[in-house]
Amino acid sequence: MQKIGVFVCWCGSNIAATVDVKAVANAMRSEPGVVYSTDYQYMCSENGQNLIKDAIRDYKLDGVVVCSCSPRMHEATFRKTALSAGLNPYMVEIANIREQCSWIHKDMEEGTQKAMVLARAAIAKVKKNAPLTAGTTPVTKRALVIGGGIAGIQTALDVADAGYEVDIVEKSPTIGGRMAQLDKTFPTLDCSACILTPKMVEANQHENIHLITYAELENVSGFVGNFTARIKKKARYVDETKCTGCGICTEKCPSRKGLNAFNMGLNTRGAVYIPFAQAIPNVAVIDTENCLHFKTGKCGICQKNCSAGAINFEQKEEILERKYGAIIVATGFRPIDASAFDEYAYTQSKDVVTSLELERLMNAAGPTGGVLLRPSDGEHPKEIVFIQCVGSRCSKDAAKGKEYCSKICCMYTAKHAMLIREKYPDTNVHVFYIDVRTPGKNFDEFYRRAAEQYGVDYIKGMVGKVSVEGKKLHVQGSDLISNEQVHIDADLVVLATAIEPDPTARSIGTMLTASMDTNDFFTEAHPKLRPVESPTAGIFLSGVCQGPKDIPETVAQAGAAASKVIGLLSKKELVGNPCVAHANELLCNGCSQCEKVCPYGAITYEDKEVRGPEFRGTKRIAVVNEAICQGCGACTVTCPSTAMDLKGFSNNQIMEEVDAICR
């Protein structure tokens, strides 16, 4: 006969207000196998845990049932309690009488009855529990950062400084991300390149950081501590070890049609190009779509002019395969396509630009050398209208746009407006806004400075439409304070377009089995308490890939992610989860169904010598890699021969629970 102890928690009044805890404890005392049953105010407190420990020792318990909150909350706590009293931690079961009972019932009688049923089910299950021991796996002391924006750079620097090797995989030819495209940055108005470039250089020179630029992640397998990644390094057609970044190739290249992506397509560049002066690595790349050599087989002017002999039209893409202990996602964002909002005439006039385009129009290294000129005719705009929330804050059922607030645009528009008014005091600046959202340190002060000191005209209301009228842009909007419709003949209209995750985020999420929200932002393990970890073990989140953020927040999150990564990499080994699947050799017929459903790729097959009453000989059977299996149970319910079973949640245990509930 087993000796089971039952411990009913009040959870203050959380449980005790709707469940008669004493009645539950009393009733369980007469259940077969139960030798001890009691109740206590807070089972998770030190006193509560001591109560359990004492009972385990005094009554020589071999099974424990705690009737309390969800196992997600305190299963780990009570398992540790059992362990410290000498009981195998997997001999503990939780009956969730809070989330599944007291919180959803109003009636004490009903609540109490249900709590008893749940407790009986847990008792029935614990009787079939077997002691389990978790295995351990080693940790590869190397981290992979996906995305080389400020988020990825900062995380890499912090992890590398702690003494671990880090690879940054960046899809574009240079690291730097969006921040490299910005002119000045709020709230201090320091030049973006001046604060970013030193970090890019540091990442490049750090002995522990390895930049893999112009590269894509092809595939990731494995699990926390032991990931294997296949990385495709695209052909640059320029030898990285030879190129000195002198830029003579770009100068000589006769093809000038390629749109300069760094300048948001506002000007063109050579088919062989270096994205921008501070690019890292400072190595050219050939855009094969515009290169005459790739299109016609002729030309080769760059090759003739490169004194370093770096141009190599025969270069092939490379596949690298590397092992990592941790992976950090830092894939960032892009602005949404503004052409969906054509009431603002984005596709009809060059003088309707997005805010990121404006950053380039104001930047000294931009297409206009930092002089603000209209893209259409190169004239100075004298009347500028900013439209906020373009594509942000739309309802779910609206035809277009995102539901969330993009968070950064109120501040960057205040920045743009202020910079323009400072440099061109004769230019009028109007900002149409719904709300000005400035909840950051020194943020509201910044916005007020724009309005009060720089005379930026903030109009509460939205623009309904922009129409092109000759050289002017007729802006029609509403001013909700004066209750009037306003009409402004503008020279330039700037759209504060919503931001969205990088389009590759979804495929990266699938590759890593890292969960995402409906907007394709990566989801954190807990919105408050675990904000920089993905629910998938070993995957960490840094920067805008997790949600809209400005640079200070991005850097803070990048550092937080790094500290979590360092915590993981510094471990000698990882303790696994013993509740894993296992195939019964006698029943398994190697049908391959389980392999197909396993989301973690934990199942393989092998030919094995089997000796059973019905079958003797060699047959193909499923083998579960216990280090990879996450215990999700998909295979157990799929297996047509009931061969697959989950330790700690066996079919037998579940049926016992069901029987106890139906009794």
Place this chain on the structure above:
Amino acid sequence: MSDKITKEEILRICNVQPKKCMKCGKCSGTCPAYDEMDYHPHQFVYMVEHGQIEKLMASQSIYKCLSCFACLERCPRNVEPAKLIEAVRLAVIRQQGKNHMTENDVPALLDEELPQQAIVSSMRKYKK
């Protein structure tokens, strides 16, 4: 039919949810008939929500709205103010003897600038 039309009746006619409005003013920013209206599209949304139906039923706006649906098309929260205005207009003309005009008045009002949509909706509205 009783004289007092309630907010609930208006909402039943048009199935609009005024609470979805975030008070951005884009509808009024877009409206071509704005200057002829005493109450503007965003005010319809607000006033219906706050039960001020009588004021709206007495307003000139319901005859000035062109049913061009620009506000409905562009509202970021899919509130559909045009349907609300239409509902108030219907609430008025559904009352016995409350027709704003008869179909005989229409030809005199026709001009080249008038959108066809407005003529169609006027026939729809004023015919018995």
